Structure formats: structure tokens, C-alpha cells
Amino acid sequence: MDSHQFCGYGVNGRDSSYSSYPTVSGASKFDSGNSPNSPLADYFNSETFTTVSDYQEQHSCTENLSAASSSRDSLLDYNQYFHRPNPSQDCLPEGPLVFSSGTSLLQNANHSRNMKQLESALVDLPLQGVPSGNLKQLLIACARALAENNLDDFEILVAKARNVVSVTGDPIQRLGAYIVEGLVARKELSGTTIYRSLRCKEPAGKDLLSYMHILYEICPYLKFGFMAANGAIVEACRNEDRVHIIDFQIAQGTQWMTLLQSLAARPGGAPYVRITGIDDPVSQYARGGGLTAVAERLSAISEKFNIEVEFNAVPVFAPDITRDMLDARPGEALAVNFPLQLHHTPDESVDVNNPRDNLIRMIKSLCPKIVTLVEQESNTNTAPFFPRFLEALDYYHAMFESIDVTLARDRKERINVEQHCLARDIVNVIACEDKERVERHELLGKWKSRFMMAGFQQYPLSSYVNSVIKDLMRRYSEHYTLVEKDGAMLLGWKKRNLVSASAWF
Template sequence: MEEDMEEKPCMFHDALALQAAEKSLYEALGEQYPSSMDHGASYPENGGGFSDYASTTTSSDSHWSLDGLENNNRPSWLQTPFPSNFVFQSTSRSTSGDNSASFGSSMFKDSELAMQFKRGVDEASKFLPKSSQLFIDVESYVPKNSGFDENTSESRLTGKKKSHWRDEDEDLAEERSNKQSAVYVEETELSEMFDKILLCGGTGQPVCITDQKFPTEAKARGKKSTGSKKETADLRTLLVLCAQAVSVDDRRTANEMLRQIREHSSPLGNGSERLAHYFANSLEARLAGTGTQIYTALSSKKTSAADMLKAYQTYISVCPFKKAAIIFANHSIMRLTANADTIHIVDFGISYGFQWPALIHRLSFRPGGPPKLRITGIELPQRGFRPAEGVHETGHRLARYCQRYKVPFEYNAIAQKWETIRVEDLKIEQGEFVVVNSLFRFKNLLDETVVVNSPRGAVLKLIRKANPSVFIQAVLSGSYNAPFFVTRFREALFHYSALFDMCDSKLPREDEMRLMFEKEFYGREIMNVVACEGTERVERPETYKQWQARVIRAGFKQLPLEKELMQNLKLKIENGYDKNFDIDQNGNWLLQGWKGRIVYASSVWVPSSS
């Protein structure tokens, strides 16, 4: 059905409207309206049947009543409510009996009736299957072990006659069977993927990173860049010039710059060409004023856990940033909770929960048995009718992991704006070791430049009020949160240049997961940074030093980094990744970057005594 169906005349025929139109036509011609049309068999008597149907469906809140059609089995177009001003257009309707014969001959010639019939056939044929094949060989269409039940399609395979509605019921039963099997297969495959990717390839006893041995000499794994420096410099210059034109609403110059950028950019090109493509998209959206709509559409797209895991696997295979941050956080939790009977993790931004299977696996091997694990998974509400669906799915997935590894588990799901959460919502119990964890998500909290009561301050105040045993924070360290557009644009350009260059150093240009990651993560973030303003701009990173000042003001102090952990993380990255990745420390921050540019930072905090 067309998306604008409500604006178009309905395909159903209203008999009362047809009758009124015919009567007015006869009066205009100066002829008497036939009495058979007023009282004849052409229309049901006593106000019932078709005329009653027409009158009851003109209301937007009318209820459908069709024999043999249950509510959940209706075609989707029958479930669509009609607005009160809906127009039912009328056409001729063939009827039975003598009256109908006189009605047909008095209104239309035979050729016109033939034309009407042909038009009806043509319209009906649009809804028929395109293929002429009425019987399908199931063996050739359904793969083995797909969960298809041959018995559900017996009537089609044997040629036995059954009623129209019964066939539809069987189709629905078959569809449900297929869906259940698909869900089972997906969960099994997903579990195997989790094991392979998140448990580092095995389900045996895990080895602590501080006990792992690495070669003392790092392997040089970098490769030369394929693009010319001049071309990169020219594209960056064009992008900055275009941003300056956009900032002063010089549309002629901006459009000319965009035209030149488009000639040298592509989502399938090298790193600088891909970077230019997404920045050009964002500049164009800012110029047109459509940035918020595009960003919202990109953010609304729901990605399955399986697809997200594949993208994550591709990402961590070439980039250590998130993997190192997770190892740092999980190792810190294991070390600090060695004697805890109950561990309560409050995870701000739990998302798909990729961080926790490895920790659950390690806890299951703890001497003396695993502790009780409680996780409060916090996310922003999703759009739609089930705002907490995603965070609940993550909880079910983690519960299966804990059941598998015999780790006692409780889960508390919260899906609301983080600054509105109260301490009571966290359900902290006395005597448990409370870990507050947040990896890279505080960058999406609004700051005091947008709202007086800063959500950043509110969330940090909430964490301090919860008085956790430890607070583990990983931040994206960026400078592109300036209120001035051109300054912000330059900083964002430098930041994302490093990320696109990093992907280009290891991944093929046509890699499907690379394309997905760059479009749905980097591209979406760039759209928000460049084309959105005010409360709609949610990509607001700060440098790790700015975050340090915030967390100290909130009443926390940093714990020193573990030297052995730092050494082994550095060796792991140097031996497993490109030589241009940097890992270092500054004070009590673990820093990660690319070619000298700091991208991520991690630290461990405890409440200060004062």
C-alpha cells in the first residue's frame, strides 16, 4: 500500500454514496429516479449489510466486523484506522435479479460494462503472484534443518482442497514455526559468536593478562599509506573552506566547495576520501537544515546483536582501543573484588553487554567458587512502544551466560534519561561490592553550555551519592565540543582523520563490516557534530584532563595504575596490532592513540574521604 494512502480515495465502494450520486444525476437530467433503486434488491434492506458497513467505517474509531477474520489474522491494510474525513469513492456495482438488470442497462452500455469489468480484472491482477507457478517444490525452496514442518503444507503439496481462511491459518502456523526455529538458530549462533569473540576464542580456564607472556620485541606490522599527502591536504583544505562558507551562510561558495569535494571523495575510497565523503554529507545537511532529521533516522535504525557483534569483531581485529579498555576495566574489577561475596556492577551505557561475558567467565573460575553477580544495566530509552526492550534483551543474554557458567546472577534494567535516575533505582544492597562502570558513553551527556543543570554534573553527583566501592571510567578524549562551529569542525576533522586512517591501514576498502562501521558509527557521529546544534547535538566529547577535573569536583580520587598490567597491555598491543598504535600513561590515566594523537583514556576512581 502507498505510504500516503490516507490522503487518497479508498479502494472500497460505498453503496450509499453511489446511490446518492445516481439520484442526483437523474434529477439533473430531469428524469425520475427508478423506484427499484430506492427499494429494490440492488441494496440490502433494513439498513444492514453493505450500507451498514459503509456507514460504520467512516468513523476513525470504528470496529471491523468480518466473519471468520480474527483480529490477529487480518491483513495489515484492514487494521489501518480511517480518518473521520475519509472519502469513499463509488463505482458501479453488479447485482442479481431483474432489478439489477434494468439498473445496469439504464445506466451503462454493454461496452461500458465490459470496460468496467476489464478494469476490475486489471486491478485485481495486481494482487496476484507474479509467478505462474501455483505449486512449489518445497525441497528446492527450503534448506535442510531450517525448521520447516512439511505437515503444515500438506494441502498445497497433495492438492487437497481446504477453505481460504484455513490455508491462511496454516500459513501463519508455518510462519510462527519458522520464526521460532530461526530464533533458536540465531541464539545458538550468537552464543558461539560470543564465545569466539568475547572469550578470546576459547571456553577453557582464562589466563589473567598479567600472567601472559609476550615477545619482548614488538612486530612492525604497519604498511605504507596508499594516498598522496597532497591529495589529503587539499581535501582537508576544501572541507575547512566549505565549513567557513557554511558558517556565514555563503551558499554559492559552499555549494562550489561541495561540488569539488564530491569529485574527490567516496565511501569506497581511501581513508581521506571516505572521511571527506561523510563530512561533505554533514555540511550539505547543515546547509539544508536537515541534520537533525538525518541523524534521528540513522539513530533509529535497529541493528541486531549478531550484526553488531560482527562489526565489533572487525573493529577489535584491527583496533585495540575498546578491547584494551575492557581488559583494563575487567582486570581492575577482578583484582579489587577478590574477596567480595556479592559484586554489583552499575553499568552506564551497557548497550549489548559485550564487556561482561569475559568477566563472567573469569568469575566462574575464582578460587572458592564464583561470587553472586548483580548487574544494573542502564541505557537510554529506545524509540517506539518498547523503550526498554534492548536493555532487557542484554539482561536475558547475560543471564544465560551466568547460568551456563554457574554464576549466581541478578539483573536490573533501567531505560531512562540518566540525569533523572535516583539512587533508589540502582537497588544497591548493604554489604555488596559496588562497581560503577562507564565506557565511552559520558560524551553523550549534555553539559552546562546547553542546560543550566548539567546532566554531566547530575550523573557524577548520582554516582558519588551511591558511594561505590570503585568507579571505572573510560572516555573518548576529544576537543570538538566547542560552541563555535568552525573551531569544532576543525577539531572533529583532525580526530576522525586519525580513525579513518587507522581503518585504512588494515582493512580492505570493500570490507562489508568496515563499510557498516564507518557509515553507522563514524558517519552518524560526524552528522551530529557538524549538522546539529543545541540539545540535538549529543556528541560532546571532552579531553581526559577536563574529565579529571569534573570527577575530582564530584568527590573522587584516582587510584594508581598497576605497573604490570600497563606493561603487559603495551606488549599485547605492540605485538598484535599496527606499530602506529600508541599506549602510554599520564599520571593515573591509561592513554591510547594513533600516530601520536590521543583518542581514548581510562582510569579507576574511589570516593575521596573528604
């Protein structure tokens, strides 16, 4: 079984539950049985591949790139990347997302005033030199005033910004709504409180999964990053009789459905597969059930495709994992998966013990056949506040722009996705410091340095998989980009790289 057989994505044009954006066959249950006539589509059907959406549902950064309400210690709490449930009675109220400053992001939802009001708001700015009508520069001026401790200027600038941001506006207006709250939270030293308040004690699992499905459908660079990782695992283990997958964010386990189906179809017969699923002990709320739910799902796929699968649940926070918990056994081809998760593990800038590099070295000591890494391509780890703000502004602006291509601005689903899957991380990056700042992304070059210092070599991603992904991304929009760099893959929007995928051995 080679990677050519594995990568069976296809894009269909049929309207789904959210008909304003295209769907990728097998990427979620939005497309039920409408795969295109592709020789690869057999391996990516709607029943077995919800992968990225579920996968990331778990990654909301111990607070993570997800944003808004989530379980008290749910995915967002610790090591999740994108998952958010609807607020419950113990959370922020449904509808307006209210921050500690007492403002509602929806109170300015009417954006008909758009540019005229912005131009008016920018009159007589306190010597900031902000071009009239330029909200992005106004936000930068707010951050600069805060960085320089010019609090009087900051209050004036933020007040003006509040009048023109809108969760139903253009990309910079929508992003600005969350950035303003992050800046105010930083000024009031309430970032951690807000970050923690943006999660629920008992999130509504179905709503959360719906947000995650939508997010991964409308942001294909996230989904295809996971596709690249799966392709690398299949290729590295193509001749192995026993395969052990260690997933550092198992979520619902759906990333592995298509992979198992692919392995089951190998001409030489299916290998014995063991999956160790790591997930924090409290994210069952976001998953809609504990790790037993993952075991049941894998058991069903095992029976359906006649492939032996053993599942071992490890309900532990990733930085607390020990070698013994992973139970690596002789004779197994070990594949380790880090899905938008490793950036949540602190490094030497936060903890002198450097848990991030220690975890990478511990994995290397297990002699894995392959290690896959998917991460946001952003530099927010050690950067001081102001340059970190500029980086976050650029990164999320590109992301919000890309969302416009596939989901209309007035759609409630889009508001929910941005509010529940992105806002929380934005606030964390802007308002929090030290151990309270858990969104600590690094660029591919830095990850490469960390892995090589731990003794890893790069495992080139499949050129075939890359070509398939590039073709599929073009079907979403010509502005999506794929750059192959030193054997890795960078997925992005226009000139901004957003996600990196790489493999190591």
C-alpha cells in the same frame, strides 16, 4: 584473584570470517577457541568475551559515534556509542547512503581518479589558498567559508570536494564523503533531520552486531579501553564477598562474561554478584532482544561457572536515572561503569541544571568502591563550530587511517562499519547545535576535573594490565600507542589519542 589473572587477552593469527585483520582471542566470536598459549588466555575465550563489540553496540550516542542506520530510538538514538543495523524498508535504502541533499556517498565510490582529479578540482579556488591536491585543506576551506557565512564560496568549494571524496578511497577521501554531507546539512539546517534519518525503525540485529564486532576488532583502542576498565573492577573488588556492578550501557551484557568467569575462579571462592543494567527502553532492536535477553545470557554464564549472579534491568535513559532506581544495598562493593556513554549526558553548556555533573555527584553519594570511565579523547563539547570541525577532522582522520591497517579499502565490511558506525556521529558533531548535538566529548583533563569536583579521587589503573594491552596493540600495528598519564590510560593512533580509560573512587 588479582589483575594478573584477569587480563588474558591473546592475539591469534588465524584467519577468521574477516581474515584481513587480526583478532584478539575472546574479543568476539570471530575467533572460536583459538587462544594462544598464554597463562591469561583462560579468562578470555570466545564464548564469554564479546565485550566491547556488544558493549558499544549500545553506545551510539543518543546519538552517537555510530553512524548510519539504527533503530528509531535505538542505541544510536539515545545513548549508544557504536551500533548500527542494516537499513530496513523504513530506513535509508541499503547500498548508497543518501542524505537530505539528495547525494549518494557511493556515487563517487570509484576513486581511480584520485589525485589527478583532486588537483584539477582545486584549480581556481575562490581565494582560499588551498594547496593543489590537498583534500584535507579543501575540507577545511569549506568549513571556514561556512563559518564565515561566505555561502557563495562554500557552494563552489563543496562542489569541488564532492568530485574527489569516495567511500572506497584513502582515509581522507572516505572521511571527506561524510564531512561534506555534514557541512551541507549544517548550511541547510538539516543536520538533525539527517541524524534522525540515519536510523531504522527495526534494525537488523544480526547485521548490526556484525558491524559492531568488526568495528571493535579493527579498532583495538576501543576494545582495550574496556579491558582496562574490567581490570580495575576486578582489582578493586578482589577481596569482596558481594559485588554490585552498575552498568550505564549494558547493551548485550557481554562485557561482564569474562569478568564473571574471572571472579568465579578466585582462590577464595566466587563472590555474590549483582548487576544493574541500564539501557534505554528502545535499544532492544540493536540488541536483538530486550533486557530479558541479557538476563538469560547472564544466567547461563552463572550456571556454567558456578557463580551466583542477580540481574536487575533498568530500561531508562541514563540522564533520567535516580538514586532509588539503582538500589544500592549495604554490604556490597559497588562498581559503576560508564562505557563511552557519559558524554551523551548534557552539561551546563546545554542545560542550566547540569545533568552531567549531577549524575557524577549522585554516583559519588552512593560511595562506590570503583567507578570506571571510558571516553573518546576529543574536545567537541563546548567548542564553537570551526575549531570543533578541526578537532573532529583530526580525530576521525586518525581513526579512518587506523582502520586501513586491518581492513582493506575495497571490503564491503569496512564500508558498512564506517557508514553504520561512524558517519552518524560525524554529521552530529558538524551539523547540529544546542540540544540537538548529543556528541559532546571531553578530554581526560576535563573529566578528571569533573570527577574531582564531585569528590572523587583517581584510582590508578593496573600497570600489569597496561603492559598487556600495550603488547597486544603492537601486534595489530606499531602505530597504535598507549600512554600512561596520571594513573589513567590513553590509547591512540600515531600522535593522536583516541580513547581514555580511567578509574575513580
